Amino acid sequence: MNAPSLPASLSLPASLCILMLAASGARAQSLEPVGEALVVVNLVTAEYNRDTRSLQASDRVHQDETIEVGLDASSEIKLDDDTKLALGAGSRLTLDKFVYDPKKSNGSIVLDLMKGTFRFMTGVAAKPTYVIKTPAASITVRGTIFDVYVEDNGQSWLLLIEGAIQACNARGQCQTLDEPGKLIRITGDGDVGKPVKWASLQDKGDTPFDNAFPFVVKAPSIDPTPILTRDVIIGTYSDDxxxxxxxxxxxxxxxxxxxxxxxxxxxxxxxxxxxxxxxxxxxxxxxxxxxxxxxxxxxxxxxxxxxxxxxxxxxxxxxxxxxxxx
CATH class of the missing domain: 1.10.287 (Helix Hairpins)
Structure with missing residues (x-):
C-alpha cells in the first residue's frame, strides 16, 4: 500500500502522526476480521504489534488483537459464529485464534482471558471448537454461559450460569462444573478446585462478589434476562x-x-x-x-x-x- 501524499504546509510531527494512523489502519485491514464490537462505553482499545486503536460500536475486531478495557469502561463483542462476550472494567483478552466454517459449524476458536471480568456465551460452532484460556488453566465448553474473574496474580474464578464447562491445568488435573450457580477456583499455580457455592468457598479474602461477577449484578445487553440472579447464587437458598x-x-x-x-x-x-x-x-x-x-x-x-x-x-x-x- 502506497503512503498517502501529504500537503507541503504540514509540519513534520503532524505528517508523522498521519503516516502512523494510515499504517495502523492498513495493518488492521490486513488482519483477519473475526467479529465486531456491539457496545463500547468509554475507552476500549484494540492492540496488535504495538499498534493501538480506539474501538467504537460496530467496529470490526481481528484475530491476534488484544482488547483492553479502561478502568471506567466496558464492552460487549460478538464473534462471527455468534459467540458473545462481555468485558468488565479493567479487562484484557486476546483473540488468539478464530477458524470457523459456517457450512460445517466447526473450526477452532481460542480466547486468552488475561485479567478482569467476563461473561462468555457460546455461539453456533460445535462445542469442542471453543478453548478459553486463563493464566493457569484452559476451559472447554458445552452449550454454555459462564462468568470468569481473573485476578492480577493469575488466580481465576469460574461461575457457571448455564450448561457445563471443564477446567484443566497443564498437569492434566481437571474439574467438570455442571451445576449452575456453583464456582470453580483456579489458583495462580494451576490447582483446580472442586465446584462449590459462593457461601461455602473458603479463603475468599477481601474479594467482594459484586466486583468478581459484575454481570450477575447488572446483566449485559447480550444476556438481558439471565436465569440465575444474585440472590440465588450467594443466598442461603441453595445451601438449605x-x-x-x-x-x-x-x-x-x-x-x-x-x-x-x-x-x-x-x-x-x-x-x-x-x-x-x-x-x-x-x-x-x-x-x-x-x-x-x-x-x-x-x-x-x-x-x-x-x-x-x-x-x-x-x-x-x-x-x-x-x-x-x-
Whole structure:
C-alpha cells in the first residue's frame, strides 16, 4: 500500500502522526476480521504489534488483537459464529485464534482471558471448537454461559450460569462444573478446585462478589434476562437444599427407632381395653400421632428436595423450586 501524499504546509510531527494512523489502519485491514464490537462505553482499545486503536460500536475486531478495557469502561463483542462476550472494567483478552466454517459449524476458536471480568456465551460452532484460556488453566465448553474473574496474580474464578464447562491445568488435573450457580477456583499455580457455592468457598479474602461477577449484578445487553440472579447464587437458598441432602438419612433413623416392636404394639392395643389405662393411653396415642406428624413433615420435605435434585438438566436445580418463604 502506497503512503498517502501529504500537503507541503504540514509540519513534520503532524505528517508523522498521519503516516502512523494510515499504517495502523492498513495493518488492521490486513488482519483477519473475526467479529465486531456491539457496545463500547468509554475507552476500549484494540492492540496488535504495538499498534493501538480506539474501538467504537460496530467496529470490526481481528484475530491476534488484544482488547483492553479502561478502568471506567466496558464492552460487549460478538464473534462471527455468534459467540458473545462481555468485558468488565479493567479487562484484557486476546483473540488468539478464530477458524470457523459456517457450512460445517466447526473450526477452532481460542480466547486468552488475561485479567478482569467476563461473561462468555457460546455461539453456533460445535462445542469442542471453543478453548478459553486463563493464566493457569484452559476451559472447554458445552452449550454454555459462564462468568470468569481473573485476578492480577493469575488466580481465576469460574461461575457457571448455564450448561457445563471443564477446567484443566497443564498437569492434566481437571474439574467438570455442571451445576449452575456453583464456582470453580483456579489458583495462580494451576490447582483446580472442586465446584462449590459462593457461601461455602473458603479463603475468599477481601474479594467482594459484586466486583468478581459484575454481570450477575447488572446483566449485559447480550444476556438481558439471565436465569440465575444474585440472590440465588450467594443466598442461603441453595445451601438449605444441600443441608437437607446431607441430613436425608437422619429422619429415617429417628423414625425407625420410634417404631415399637410388633409384640409391644399388640400389647399396647390390648391394654387400651382396660379402663384404668384410659388416660395414659390417650397420652400415648397423642404422642404417636404427634410423632407421625413430624416424620411425615420431614419425609415430605425430603421427597421434594430429592425430586428437584434429580430433575433432568443442569438448570433443574433452580428452575423448579419456589423462592417464596425463603
Amino acid at each position: 437444599k444441600d443441608k437437607g441432602d446431607q441430613d436425608v438419612e437422619k429422619p429415617k433413623g429417628k423414625r425407625d427407632t420410634a417404631k415399637p416392636p410388633k409384640k409391644k404394639r399388640e400389647q399396647s392395643t390390648q391394654k387400651k381395653t382396660k379402663k384404668k389405662r384410659t388416660a395414659k393411653n390417650t397420652d400415648d396415642d397423642s404422642n404417636i400421632v404427634s410423632g407421625m406428624d413430624i416424620v411425615i413433615g420431614i419425609g415430605g420435605g425430603i421427597g421434594r428436595g430429592r425430586g428437584h435434585k434429580h430433575d433432568g438438566g443442569g438448570m433443574g436445580n433452580y428452575g423448579g423450586r419456589s423462592m417464596k418463604g425463603r
